[in-house]
Amino acid sequence: MDGEVRINPFLSGNFAPVRSEDDFELPVEGALPAGLSGTLYRNGPNPQFDPRDANYHWFVGDGMLHAFTIADGKVHYRNRWVRTNKWTVEHAAGRALFGSWGNPMTTDPAVLGTDSGVANTNIVQHAGRLLALEEAHAPFQLSGPALDSIGPHDLGGKVTAHPKTCPITGEMVFFAYADDPMPLSSQISWGVADATGKLLKRETFAAPYCSMIHDFAVTRDHVVIPVLPLTGSLQRAMAGKPAFAWEPEKGGQLAVMRRDQGVASLRWIEAPKGYVFHVMNAFDEGETIIVDVMRYASAPLFPNADGTRGENAAAYLVRWTIDLTTGSVTEAPLDDLAGEFPRFDERLAGLPYRHGWFVGQSLKPGDFRANIIAHIDLETGVRADWTAPAGDAISEAVFTPASPDAPEGEGWLTAVVYRGQLNVSELVVLDAMNVAAGPVASARLPRRVPFGFHGNWVNA
Numbered sequence: 001m002d003g004e005v006r007i008n009p010f011l012s013g014n015f016a017p018v019r020s021e022d023d024f025e026l027p028v029e030g031a032l033p034a035g036l037s038g039t040l041y042r043n044g045p046n047p048q049f050d051p052r053d054a055n056y057h058w059f060v061g062d063g064m065l066h067a068f069t070i071a072d073g074k075v076h077y078r079n080r081w082v083r084t085n086k087w088t089v090e091h092a093a094g095r096a097l098f099g100s101w102g103n104p105m106t107t108d109p110a111v112l113g114t115d116s117g118v119a120n121t122n123i124v125q126h127a128g129r130l131l132a133l134e135e136a137h138a139p140f141q142l143s144g145p146a147l148d149s150i151g152p153h154d155l156g157g158k159v160t161a162h163p164k165t166c167p168i169t170g171e172m173v174f175f176a177y178a179d180d181p182m183p184l185s186s187q188i189s190w191g192v193a194d195a196t197g198k199l200l201k202r203e204t205f206a207a208p209y210c211s212m213i214h215d216f217a218v219t220r221d222h223v224v225i226p227v228l229p230l231t232g233s234l235q236r237a238m239a240g241k242p243a244f245a246w247e248p249e250k251g252g253q254l255a256v257m258r259r260d261q262g263v264a265s266l267r268w269i270e271a272p273k274g275y276v277f278h279v280m281n282a283f284d285e286g287e288t289i290i291v292d293v294m295r296y297a298s299a300p301l302f303p304n305a306d307g308t309r310g311e312n313a314a315a316y317l318v319r320w321t322i323d324l325t326t327g328s329v330t331e332a333p334l335d336d337l338a339g340e341f342p343r344f345d346e347r348l349a350g351l352p353y354r355h356g357w358f359v360g361q362s363l364k365p366g367d368f369r370a371n372i373i374a375h376i377d378l379e380t381g382v383r384a385d386w387t388a389p390a391g392d393a394i395s396e397a398v399f400t401p402a403s404p405d406a407p408e409g410e411g412w413l414t415a416v417v418y419r420g421q422l423n424v425s426e427l428v429v430l431d432a433m434n435v436a437a438g439p440v441a442s443a444r445l446p447r448r449v450p451f452g453f454h455g456n457w458v459n460a
Contacts (some may be wrong), residue, residue, distance in 0.1 A: 003268045007052075011047075011056060012338065014263055014418050014423075015058060017046040018064075018079075018448070018449075018450060020390035021079055021080050022075070022077070023076070023077070023078050023121075024077045025075070025077075026077055026427070028073070029229075030439065031428065031440060031441055032073055033429065036427070038068060038069070038400075039460070040068040040292075040398060040416075040456075040457050041066070041067050042453055043121060043122055043411065043450015043454060046061055046062055046081065047094075047184065048087055048119075049094075051096055051098075052100075052102065052107075052108075054266075058301070059273065059301075060118060062086065062118050064292035064452075065080055065082060066079045066452070068414070068416075068427045069145045078146075079147075079449075080117075080147035082119040082120070082142065083149035084115070084117050086098050086118060089124075097111045100243075101257050102116045107365075117134065117137030118134055119132035119139075120132075121135070121161035123456060124163060125456065126163070126172045130142050133160070135151075135213075138155065138158060138159060139152070140152055145446075154199075155199050157189065158173045158179050158189070160174050160213075160215070162278075166218070166220075167349055171193065171200070173191075173218045174193070175216055175225055176189045176190075178210050179204060184233060188225060189202055189203065189204045189205075190203060190235055195211060208227060209231055209250055209453075213227065214278070216279065217281075217282035218349070218350050219284045220283070221260070222282075223259055227253045227271075228247070228273075228276060229248050229250040229299075232244050237289070242338060245302060245304055245305040245307075246303070246305070247305050252270070253270060253291055255267075256268075270328070272295070272331045274295045275295070275300075275313075276315075277294065277296075277299060277340070278315075278341060279342070280342035285352070288323055290319060292342070292356070293320060293342075294340055294358065295316060296313045296315045299313075300366060312367075314338035315334065315338065315340050316333060316336065317335045318331050330443075337361075337383065338366065339361060339372065340358065340359060340361075341359050341397070343357045345399060345408050345411070354377060354379070354408055354409065355376070355377060355409035355432075356375075356378060357373065357375050357395055358374055359385065368451070369451070370395075371388050372385050372387050372394070373385065373397045375429065384434075386436055386437070389419075391421050392417055392418060392420050397414070398415065399413055400414065413430040413432045414429055419444075423447075423448055425449040425456045426443060
């Protein structure tokens with residue numbers, strides 16, 4: 001009704017930020033696996049101040065890191081904001097200064113043109129560096145597990161939130177979209193850093209349009225970048241309409257390149273309809289590339305180009321088979337549980353694999369608040385599940401092998417569960433090959449951890 005106060009859903013419930021930086025020793029229930037020693041790092045948006053934009057989006061909040069360190073049968077929790085340029089200048093001012101998506105119409109003139117990175121999406125370790133990532137800016141380096149901010153890490157510009165580390169060469173392969181001084185451009189870059197972190201290659205090419213490209217696929221021999229019609233438009237944003245919006249009529253394309261040839265080998269192949277945030281894994285098979293993705297019928301969480309509300313579609317695990325001979329793609333379903341945040345044993349990144357995990361949603365498909373952890377055997381097609389109690393919600397579940405030479409899939413899953421009835425969160429540990437048995441150990445916080453995006457385990 002007119003005059004009704006509308007609460008932004010991304011600023012309420014467990015999406016709402018926490019405003020403290022804490023250190024807690026957590027009580028442990030169950031038995032922590034003897035061989036599990038290290039830190040689960042998680043990243044997510046946590047605005048330091050109330051946003052300037054009335055239509056604040058979950059994707060643009062300040063990055064806050066959460067570290068769960070397991071050692072000697074104990075669990076220690078620490079959280080810290082990433083001290084980006086944006087966080088630092090706003091902290092000094094005592095208020096928000098930057099508009100969402102870098103929007104100049106809602107940004108304080110005093111900070112126009114300065115670094116607005118939020119480092120809020122993922123956190124990875126490569127070449128001994130702990131890097132907080134989000135796709136619109138350079139990586140931001142921190143110390144682990146103290147979470148002290150060090151500063152931007154130069155890889156030639158923007159870097160995706162989902163780089164891939166090759167288990168054969170140790171190289172980190174990455175990409176960046178809208179990689180141009182002009183905001184929301186159609187330029188895409190891809191690059192490679194060697195096992196020591198040295199930048200070996202960075203190339204740029206033009207896509208058919210500006211697309212929000214969150215993830216991509218890397219195999220032993222190929223790179224596949226999906227350009228799908230969640231489009232960016234500066235003209236649209238300047239007119240007060242959505243900077244990013246769903247435009248299915250534009251169709252989708254896959255940019256396919258050989259890793260050893262790069263842009264010189266670029267070819268465009270028509271993509272299946274729909275949208276993809278996340279890739280599980282990909283590998284070469286003769287003259288085909290196999291890519292397993294969580295595919296939506298339409299992009300969730302974003303409006304249509306005219307500003308009307310988009311469909312809150314659900315994602316399902318499917319397999320794309322790219323035929324390099326015919327330049328075509330076929331799609332086949334792998335499972336029927338709505339889900340997101342796919343993971344696998346990353347010792348097999350870019351190689352044939354059998355086991356995968358994702359978090360599922362049985363109560364309200366299309367809702368990011370998952371209630372299931374699922375293990376799928378891609379050889380047999382059999383899925384095993386653990387369902388959290390009613391009202392709880394599960395983060396991405398991260399796989400850690402039991403040992404460096406353990407068989408594929410033998411190891412542990414670590415995840416953060418929001419306990420809705422208690423309004424607190426806890427770390428849970430599951431046997432990756434027996435998820436149906438539920439957690440073997442848990443460690444509860446005295447408060448909640450806001451819903452976030454991605455995390456990774458780093459061994460001690």
